[in-house]
Amino acid sequence: xxxxxxxxxxxxxxxxxxxxxxxxxxxxxxxxxxxxxxxxxxxxxxxxxxxxxxxxxxxxxxxxxxxxxxxxxxxxxxxxxxxxxxxxxxxxxxxxxxxxxxxxxxxxxxxxxxxxxxxxxxxxxxxxxxxxxxxxxxxxxxxxxxxxxxxxxxxxxxxxxxxxxxxxxxxxxxxxxx
Amino acid sequence: xxxxxxxxxxxxxxxxxxxxxxxxxxxxxxxxxxxxxxxxxxxxxxxxxxxxxxxxxxxxxxxxxxxxxxxxxxxxxxxxxxxxxxxxxxxxxxxxxxxxxxxxxxxxxxxxxxxxxxxxxxxxxxxxxxxxxxxxxxxxxxxxxxxxxxxxxxxxxx
Numbered sequence: 001x002x003x004x005x006x007x008x009x010x011x012x013x014x015x016x017x018x019x020x021x022x023x024x025x026x027x028x029x030x031x032x033x034x035x036x037x038x039x040x041x042x043x044x045x046x047x048x049x050x051x052x053x054x055x056x057x058x059x060x061x062x063x064x065x066x067x068x069x070x071x072x073x074x075x076x077x078x079x080x081x082x083x084x085x086x087x088x089x090x091x092x093x094x095x096x097x098x099x100x101x102x103x104x105x106x107x108x109x110x111x112x113x114x115x116x117x118x119x120x121x122x123x124x125x126x127x128x129x130x131x132x133x134x135x136x137x138x139x140x141x142x143x144x145x146x147x148x149x150x151x152x153x154x155x156x157x158x159x160x161x162x163x164x165x166x167x168x169x170x171x172x173x174x175x176x177x178x
Numbered sequence: 179x180x181x182x183x184x185x186x187x188x189x190x191x192x193x194x195x196x197x198x199x200x201x202x203x204x205x206x207x208x209x210x211x212x213x214x215x216x217x218x219x220x221x222x223x224x225x226x227x228x229x230x231x232x233x234x235x236x237x238x239x240x241x242x243x244x245x246x247x248x249x250x251x252x253x254x255x256x257x258x259x260x261x262x263x264x265x266x267x268x269x270x271x272x273x274x275x276x277x278x279x280x281x282x283x284x285x286x287x288x289x290x291x292x293x294x295x296x297x298x299x300x301x302x303x304x305x306x307x308x309x310x311x312x313x314x315x316x317x318x319x320x321x322x323x324x325x326x327x328x329x330x331x332x333x334x335x336x
Contacts, residue, residue, distance in 0.1 A: 023240075023243050026239065026243050026246075027239045027240075027243070030239040030242065030243075031239070034236055034237075034239075035236060038235075038236060039227060039230050042230055043223070043226055043227060043230065048235060052235065052237055055237065055242075056237060056241075056242050056245055056246075059242050059243075059246050060242075060245060060246040060249045060250075062246075063246040063247070063249075063250055064246070064249055064250045064253045118226075120222050121222065121226050132219055132222070132223050133223055133227075135191070135220075135223075136191055136194075136195075136216075136219060136220035136223040136224060137195075137223050137224060137226075137227045139191060139192065139195055141188065142183075157182060157183055158182060160183075161182040161183065161212075163219070164215045164216055164218075164219040165215055167215075167218065167219035167222050167223075168214070168215040168216075168218035168219050170222075
């Protein structure tokens with residue numbers, strides 16, 4: 001059975017303190033969700049320091065808003081939704097959309113592929129990076145992506161189709177030449 | 179027309195994520211444009227994800243918690259004082275409107291005739307003041323109702 005995170009919703013003020021999330025509950029939520037969401041933010045923005053700020057802001061908004069009780073999957077989708085909204089707010093404000101540095105901590109065994117992949121990621125639009133990440137790294141279905149981005153399922157299908165085609169097109173010519 | 183999705187796409191992506199693409203799925207990818215593109219795009223994303231080791235730089239949970247608690251206290255305080263600010267603005271508007279009406283009345287009736295017209299002034303002023311007060315109360319009550327509904331809804335950001 002799914003774990004339920006007790007989060008205060010439409011409750012009287014006197015009850016709010018009793019049902020609000022405590023530090024221990026927050027820590028378990030954080031341990032369960034922070035890594036994939038930070039990876040998503042770094043993957044989409046290409047900037048670790050920006051991703052860190054957005055991650056902290058996301059949890060702040062989550063705790064300030066205190067949505068009604070949710071199970072783990074719903075909470076995860078809700079957090080991705082806040083993270084995606086924060087990314088859009090950032091781009092709407094005119095902050096830099098380019099991905100200048102994909103942090104490179106891991107060991108790559110295929111340098112050519114790594115260069116192709118980094119170039120392909122940077123050539124994609126931010127929304128394309130978001131959708132592709134949610135679909136292929138997080139393994140979300142169209143309906144889940146719709147819930148995590150605020151788009152309609154039919155729009156997700158179409159946008160994902162375009163993003164996928166663009167991403168595949170960015171890699172294929174180089175690979176075919178090799 | 180191009181197909182925009184394939185029912186096997188989820189299986190292909192799942193296999194790539196677990197690293198076990200079966201022979202049957204491999205055959206399907208060779209014959210399906212959608213799944214071939216999905217495989218290419220998924221490889222880009224999974225490769226990028228494999229390069230990130232976010233564990234090293236994950237902010238401490240305690241830090242995020244204390245930051246969030248401080249923000250929540252700030253937000254609660256702001257929410258609590260918002261009705262007071264609205265009431266203050268309404269009271270200023272009320273005084274300004276009353277003063278404007280009174281000055282206009284004085285201008286039209288003339289200072290010399292003021293004693294004669296005092297009764298009329300009294301009646302009209304009272305009606306106007308009562309009407310403004312009722313209007314202010316209705317606006318304030320409407321605002322408080324709207325604010326209490328909104329603060330309890332827990333809506334995500336835009």
